[in-house]
Amino acid sequence: MIGTAKAAAGVALRAAPGLMVVYVLVMIVEAIAPIAVAWLTKLVVDSLARQGSAAELSTLAVGLAAAGILVTVLPQLMQYLNSEMGRLFTAQTTTQLFSATLRFAGLRRFEDPNFHDQLRLAKNSLSTGQEVVTGSLGVVSAVITLAGMVGSLLTVSPVLTGIVLATGVPALLAQLRLSHRRAAMIWDIGPAERRQMFYGDLLTTIAAAKEIRLFNSGRFLRGRMMTELRTSNAARRRMDIKELSVEGLLTLLGAVVAGGGLIWAVISAGSGALSIGDVSLLIAAIGAVQAALNGLIIGIAALHQDLLMFGHYVAVTSAEPDLPIPAEPAPLPRLRHGIQLTDVWFRYSEDHPWILRGLNLFIPAAASVAIVGLNGAGKSTLVKLLCRFYDPQHGSITWDGVDIRDVHPDDLRHRISGVFQDHMAYDMSAADNVSIGFVPAREDETRIRGAAHEAGIDDKLSSLPRGYDTLLTRTFFSEDDKDAPDTGVMLSGGQWQRTALARAMFRGHRDLVILDEPSAGLDPEAEADVHTRTRRRRHGATSLLISHRLNTVRDADLIIVLEDGAIREAGKHDALMAVRGPYARLFNLQATGYRGPEEAVAL
Numbered sequence: 108m109i110g111t112a113k114a115a116a117g118v119a120l121r122a123a124p125g126l127m128v129v130y131v132l133v134m135i136v137e138a139i140a141p142i143a144v145a146w147l148t149k150l151v152v153d154s155l156a157r158q159g160s161a162a163e164l165s166t167l168a169v170g171l172a173a174a175g176i177l178v179t180v181l182p183q184l185m186q187y188l189n190s191e192m193g194r195l196f197t198a199q200t201t202t203q204l205f206s207a208t209l210r211f212a213g214l215r216r217f218e219d220p221n222f223h224d225q226l227r228l229a230k231n232s233l234s235t236g237q238e239v240v241t242g243s244l245g246v247v248s249a250v251i252t253l254a255g256m257v258g259s260l261l262t263v264s265p266v267l268t269g270i271v272l273a274t275g276v277p278a279l280l281a282q283l284r285l286s287h288r289r290a291a292m293i294w295d296i297g298p299a300e301r302r303q304m305f306y307g308d309l310l311t312t313i314a315a316a317k318e319i320r321l322f323n324s325g326r327f328l329r330g331r332m333m334t335e336l337r338t339s340n341a342a343r344r345r346m347d348i349k350e351l352s353v354e355g356l357l358t359l360l361g362a363v364v365a366g367g368g369l370i371w372a373v374i375s376a377g378s379g380a381l382s383i384g385d386v387s388l389l390i391a392a393i394g395a396v397q398a399a400l401n402g403l404i405i406g407i408a409a410l411h412q413d414l415l416m417f418g419h420y421v422a423v424t425s426a427e428p429d430l431p432i433p434a435e436p437a438p439l440p441r442l443r444h445g446i447q448l449t450d451v452w453f454r455y456s457e458d459h460p461w462i463l464r465g466l467n468l469f470i471p472a473a474a475s476v477a478i479v480g481l482n483g484a485g486k487s488t489l490v491k492l493l494c495r496f497y498d499p500q501h502g503s504i505t506w507d508g509v510d511i512r513d514v515h516p517d518d519l520r521h522r523i524s525g526v527f528q529d530h531m532a533y534d535m536s537a538a539d540n541v542s543i544g545f546v547p548a549r550e551d552e553t554r555i556r557g558a559a560h561e562a563g564i565d566d567k568l569s570s571l572p573r574g575y576d577t578l579l580t581r582t583f584f585s586e587d588d589k590d591a592p593d594t595g596v597m598l599s600g601g602q603w604q605r606t607a608l609a610r611a612m613f614r615g616h617r618d619l620v621i622l623d624e625p626s627a628g629l630d631p632e633a634e635a636d637v638h639t640r641t642r643r644r645r646h647g648a649t650s651l652l653i654s655h656r657l658n659t660v661r662d663a664d665l666i667i668v669l670e671d672g673a674i675r676e677a678g679k680h681d682a683l684m685a686v687r688g689p690y691a692r693l694f695n696l697q698a699t700g701y702r703g704p705e706e707a708v709a710l
């Protein structure tokens with residue numbers, strides 16, 4: 108908890124150091140003002156009762172009026188300062204949180220449901236840290252007011268002071284317990300809330316809209332969303348009822364004490380034991396002590412809960428890297444000899460089966476290597492290991508003899524380009540969709556067009572309503588298009604595929620080019636075209652092509668057939684056809700599909 112509070116203070120001081128100083132000063136004045144009002148009121152009343160001088164009365168009245176003005180004005184100033192600090196604080200935490208997620212060089216964290224719950228709570232807590240800071244200061248302020256009021260009350264009745272303070276102890280304990288429970292409840296309902304959001308998003312995204320309408324599954328999905336909502340609502344309701352009953356009892360206790368004190372004061376004033384000024388001070392002090400005590404208790408409880416919530420932000424931003432990054436990374440020169448995988452064993456987690464089982468493979472520099480195999484054979488997994496999104500559990504991958512675990516992942520990825528099987532379609536402009544492949548060159552329009560031309564998509568992108576500035580989405584519209592928000596366009600699947608290819612080409616010549624199903628969604632003509640283009644591009648670079656369409660891999664320098672996480676056979680097309688093994692069987696199966704059985708090569 109102390110670490111979390113320190114982290115929040117650190118963020119606040121970095122985000123708005125000057126504002127913090129002003130805030131603390133205003134807060135101190137705000138804390139003292141009610142004490143001044145109570146004392147000045149007593150002095151005015153006493154002066155009136157003993158007919159004090161006009162000068163004394165007017166000085167006291169001016170002081171009382173000034174203190175009264177401060178009491179009314181300062182909360183508004185504090186509100187503004189609070190909002191401004193909140194904005195600056197949230198800007199700081201937002202940068203830090205998303206920088207932290209980028210520090211995870213691998214993918215494992217993003218597949219962990221616990222991490223997702225923590226990340227969601229961390230995102231929800233971006234402004235909570237500021238509440239930790241202002242809440243802590245608020246507690247200090249409440250303590251100052253309370254001390255002043257307790258001092259005042261003590262001068263009138265030590266017994267009553269003791270009773271008023273004693274009612275605060277159970278209230279504080281109850282509130283702390285409630286805040287702990289509330290934080291635990293928020294963690295418990297996390298998975299339900301995340302599923303609810305998932306169903307909600309599903310019902311409103313274009314990606315799912317077609318299937319939902321065709322399969323008429325919308326009501327079913329909405330039902331599931333509402334079930335999740337009801338689950339989290341029930342938990343929140345139980346918590347609210349608990350809070351209501353505890354707080355109701357505590358308020359009643361406070362009211363009884365205040366009423367009792369008032370009756371005692373009136374009777375005492377009647378018998379002459381208290382002055383009229385004492386009664387006014389007593390009434391103000393009981394109310395103020397109770398309010399300050401209440402504020403303090405609620406403030407401490409809220410602070411406690413905010414600290415628990417902000418703890419999720421601190422946990423994410425201070426999480427260890429998911430992949431060990433060497434303190435002194437080895438340099439990674441251009442690939443000259445090749446990439447060697449030695450006895451590589453990999454599974455996604457201990458609960459999952461082995462995907463790669465002792466894989467040995469040499470990818471020679473400047474060679475085009477094709478990987479084929481049935482669905483789930485581990486082809487894309489192999490690609491992910493080459494990019495070091497995961498580390499294998501056993502074995503090693505070396506780049507010209509350098510273990511890729513000894514290299515900084517950024518340096519490794521700098522040498523790689525490619526298209527993933529599940530490539531992205533960014534809801535951004537055509538230019539952004541291409542140039543995001545190499546951000547440092549994103550202003551280079553000639554390079555963008557060149558890459559699109561190489562991928563055979565330049566004609567399409569240039570003819571869009573705003574050329575390369577056209578948004579490839581109907582979800583947003585740009586500032587320029589606010590009068591004609593329909594300008595955004597949707598590309599076809601094959602056009603998206605070519606755009607993804609253009610993105611890979613925009614990176615320029617990299618040592619390793621990975622093409623995981625780059626032509627799966629293309630028509631035969633486009634497929635042939637893309638392969639001619641990628642072949643041209645791959646020329647001289649080391650390339651890894653994964654494809655189920657075996658006609659596209661037949662000219663590779665080396666074809667690998669992956670089966671059950673190991674290499675079943677490897678060689679050139681002709682040699683593999685000659686041995687009539689699994690590759691030849693797969694190839695003939697496809698050829699038969701195209702030509703009919705009578706045209707197939709007999710096995």
Ligand SMILES: Nc1ncnc2c1ncn2[C@@H]1O[C@H](COP(=O)(O)OP(=O)(O)OP(=O)(O)O)[C@@H](O)[C@H]1O
Nearest residue numbers: 218455459462480481482483484485486487488489
């Ligand atoms: N992130 C993941 N977590 C757990 N298991 C995974 C994950 N990704 C893939 N798998 C599993 O690993 C196995 C290999 O998947 P992979 O995507 O490497 O196969 P593939 O050979 O590329 O298949 P395809 O030809 O269908 O693209 C599959 O059984 C899959 O279920």
